[in-house]
Amino acid sequence: MTIREQMLQIAREAKEASRIVAGLSSRIKNELLCGMADALEAEKESLQRQNALDLEAGRANGLSAAMLDRLELTESRIRGMADGLREVAALPDPVGEITGMWKRPNELQVGRMRIPLGVIGIIYESRPNVTADAAGLCLKSGNAVILRGGSEAIHSNTAIGAILREQLKRRNLPEAAVQVVPTTDRQAVTELLKLEEQIDLVIPRGGEGLIRFVAENSRIPVIKHYKGVCHVYVDADADFDMAERIALNAKVQRPGVCNAMETLLIHQDIAETFVPRITAALQQAGVEVRGCPVVRKFAPEVAAAGEEDWAAEYLDLILAVRVVASIDEAIDHINRYGSLHTEAIVTRDYARAQQFLRQVNSSTVVVNASTRFADGGQLGLGAEIGISTTKLHSFGPMGLEDLTTRKFIVLGEGQVRE
Amino acid sequence: MTIREQMLQIAREAKEASRIVAGLSSRIKNELLCGMADALEAEKESLQRQNALDLEAGRANGLSAAMLDRLELTESRIRGMADGLREVAALPDPVGEITGMWKRPNELQVGRMRIPLGVIGIIYESRPNVTADAAGLCLKSGNAVILRGGSEAIHSNTAIGAILREQLKRRNLPEAAVQVVPTTDRQAVTELLKLEEQIDLVIPRGGEGLIRFVAENSRIPVIKHYKGVCHVYVDADADFDMAERIALNAKVQRPGVCNAMETLLIHQDIAETFVPRITAALQQAGVEVRGCPVVRKFAPEVAAAGEEDWAAEYLDLILAVRVVASIDEAIDHINRYGSLHTEAIVTRDYARAQQFLRQVNSSTVVVNASTRFADGGQLGLGAEIGISTTKLHSFGPMGLEDLTTRKFIVLGEGQVRE
Structure with a gap:
């Protein structure tokens, strides 16, 4: 035969x-x-x-x-x-x-x-x-x-x-x-x-x-399910303690998996205070941070991120960080560079939480929690046969x-x- | 360009x-x-x-x-x-x-x-x-x-x-x-x-x-959605008036469409009485009937159906008719020759209605109504962009x-x- x-x-x-x-x-x-x-x-x-x-x-x-x-x-x-x-x-x-x-x-x-x-x-x-x-x-x-x-x-x-x-x-x-x-x-x-x-x-x-x-x-x-270029967006109205806890968990808890964060986006209004704090915390946790020019203005020890960093799935203790002018710019960035896997917003603002939930059409969209929950077991499906990042039949x-x-x-x- | x-x-x-x-x-x-x-x-x-x-x-x-x-x-x-x-x-x-x-x-x-x-x-x-x-x-x-x-x-x-x-x-x-x-x-x-x-x-x-x-x-x-080889199975416990009304509607009301009946299956226990009645009614409505040997025993004027008739999508006033020994044989026939489009059972028996609903995995399964209802508008979807007879993403x-x-x-x- x-x-x-x-x-x-x-x-x-x-x-x-x-x-x-x-x-x-x-x-x-x-x-x-x-x-x-x-x-x-x-x-x-x-x-x-x-x-x-x-x-x-x-x-x-x-x-x-x-x-x-x-x-x-x-x-x-x-x-x-x-x-x-x-x-x-x-x-x-x-x-x-x-x-x-x-x-x-x-x-x-x-x-x-x-x-x-x-x-x-x-x-x-x-x-x-x-x-x-x-x-x-x-x-x-x-x-x-x-x-x-x-x-x-x-x-x-x-x-x-x-x-x-x-x-x-x-x-x-x-x-x-x-x-x-x-x-x-x-x-x-x-x-x-x-x-x-x-x-x-x-x-x-x-x-x-x-x-x-x-x-x-x-x-x-x-x-x-090709890859996971997952984002956390820290809004102007975020609780800094919560944002730090979520960003660290999303990047560090298990960096080699598809639902780990690869890019951190930060609203410009909080850049001056939050950028130095979060980059220091990440570096202390062993993360190599690569930032946009605004990030580097407030955290001069950070290496420069290139265009290729925004699309990178590092699966490693490396993180791209960018300061954005608004939630709209954050969503545009996610639409352009994301992989439709998982994105999270950290905010105390109801309207912006709703906007993010509605306008980000990745397979899992998270408010005020770690991207690491994008997993069949964690979401309560009991078990998981796989993940889909294409929209037909199944998504997520x-x-x-x-x-x-x-x-x-x-x-x-x-x-x-x- | x-x-x-x-x-x-x-x-x-x-x-x-x-x-x-x-x-x-x-x-x-x-x-x-x-x-x-x-x-x-x-x-x-x-x-x-x-x-x-x-x-x-x-x-x-x-x-x-x-x-x-x-x-x-x-x-x-x-x-x-x-x-x-x-x-x-x-x-x-x-x-x-x-x-x-x-x-x-x-x-x-x-x-x-x-x-x-x-x-x-x-x-x-x-x-x-x-x-x-x-x-x-x-x-x-x-x-x-x-x-x-x-x-x-x-x-x-x-x-x-x-x-x-x-x-x-x-x-x-x-x-x-x-x-x-x-x-x-x-x-x-x-x-x-x-x-x-x-x-x-x-x-x-x-x-x-x-x-x-x-x-x-x-x-x-x-x-x-390749084709619709739709079946009506008339169970031993069917109401003959209802079965005749449904079979005629499924075949004759608009024969050129995908949800029209192409094969009629009849339980052997009612063949002697129901076969002559339904074949006569169909022929009177202008339908060319092609039957299995048992059908022809009870309705000798009917032409003989060949193997190719069981898989045929006539889209015309032609119908294949077969007598089966049981509901299981009817379901086996549908699994073998059907196109996963639409199948109907006519019965007064609760258990066999349930069996048909559960075991026939076509995209639309009907009890005691015409196959012609397999349509987005008729099923209450409001409108229809198409029909799927493959199971991924959408079915029916x-x-x-x-x-x-x-x-x-x-x-x-x-x-x-x-």
Whole structure:
């Protein structure tokens, strides 16, 4: 069988399985997920033996220490995967939810009911825990899933997949509802991305290179999330203590992630007092600050920011700082350089909080809190399958609900159209 | 300027304009739409003069009588366009709606707020009224629109576009919020479809050929709707009078549209009595019936249906009829041959109505009413920009709400992440 035929068979079996998974009751899905969680913990030793093969190959191939760390399935990570599945089991089931129902003049009742998308393809990089996390979210939302992890994790992913599938089999459910692509050949990805008749959605998880590759080669809709150039705007009416606390948290608490702040905007009326204070606090926290000329006037030790700094996603302890003349200039700056990820305003002024909320159309807009809350778990979605910074289908962190769509339902008493 | 440069300029100006349109109040949008409606009626004579140029060219190019009819802007059609804009003005504004708000354990308030998609591209065929209808829906939902109609309607579309733009200009709003592509060169479409940085969504309206062309050439998300192979399933517990009324309406009332019935499924327990009755009624209404062997046993004058009939979208007074052993077999048939458009069940049995509603995941699922209600206006959406039979972003008839997406909003009091 060629790789093309192999991928087509996987996708067809997934589609067939998706019809059965779509109709499962919440109780059966929850028991399945809990059974999978127990099995992962029960079989942790065989899992770690397979994981050791990946680690060994990784060392032989010269993977960095950071990559090897991400790859490793420690006991606590296996417990983490299991707990993740149990948490998803505990979340409300979105399938079958009726999000509205209204009556027409001819007495027809019309509503919209949530249904699964069908078959989801997940293409990811080195962390093998994604295999269990993504499978849990897709199954709970009534979808079948095709998982294609990084080649460096192939033994680990295959072993996790086998444990999950065994639980489907024991319950007489279709094993094809969870499939781990068995080959590391890159052609498998390009073939999968052509199967628009079988696969409904592709979610790439990883670096910008992976996401661009998937977006450019896919005939299937893709949830995209290239980068996070997140802003905090400190308004003239901000509480300085709060602004400092939020700016430090947004930059320093975990600088390497997409919802960390990359640019701080400060209203000119407070520049003279707030700029020296916040740049000193940031520098004390180990942040390299790069400022516009006004920033440097009030904090002369700060390096000069160039045009490229306004668009930079540093993912590091570096921050661009700019003084703006007004909230309108702040919003213009965000529209020009932002990535539609997350922006925050710090202010005590009601009208400007409202203006920022309405006029900034990034996927998460925050008033008086850290950008670091832009995360499915933190926002209360329970868990997150990914983040979308394109507006179609889903925008922002995606939980179970965004793995569904809505059909119209119509309840009549014999009505026909005139 | 090359066509590529021209399209890029159109798309960039649309994106710029979309930021302003996104922030307009409902009142300003409604006044704008009503002003556009009045202007179309006031300038109907100049509009008809431009339309006459298209009709003349169409006759010279040998367009069919049906095509020429679709192309013509009669006085009543101009009034229809104007009334359509007024109706959209009267609909609720989806932008800014908050669809849910919840509190997190740290007292953060989190919600989702509707925002416009940005720039919508509409690619359509011969009816010039789409120019005004689509512009009205896109503007009301806060989007900018790029309109590319059929080459045979270029004078009419350009004239409508000019009238609409004049109303934007008079109100000091960006004219680029409504743009009619000024060239009939097909390359304009392929260039537009590459501009994923500027255009957020493409909606093709027309025949399957147009939709496939757009879907295959687009780097931008496309709302797809290939065809409607709609089913009516008459259950063993159906009221025969109701079943006959619904089946006739679904097939005969307007056979050439996508929500007309193409296959009738009948439970075997009622075949002996219902098959002769319904086939006779259909034939009397001028329908050519093609049946499975069981149908032909009870109605020997019916022609034999072949495998190709089960997948056929006749769009004509032809109907395939099949007897099934159970509701499960009916659902299997629909899953196998259907197009995810619209399916109806006729039954008096509560459990089977519920089963059909849950297990049939077409975009509109109907109990005891005609499939012909699968239409934005009939379902109460007010108006319809298109229909989606793919599940991403939107599924089924799309109204104003589906021309928006949702951002997360977070209201804090200084919270930072631990």
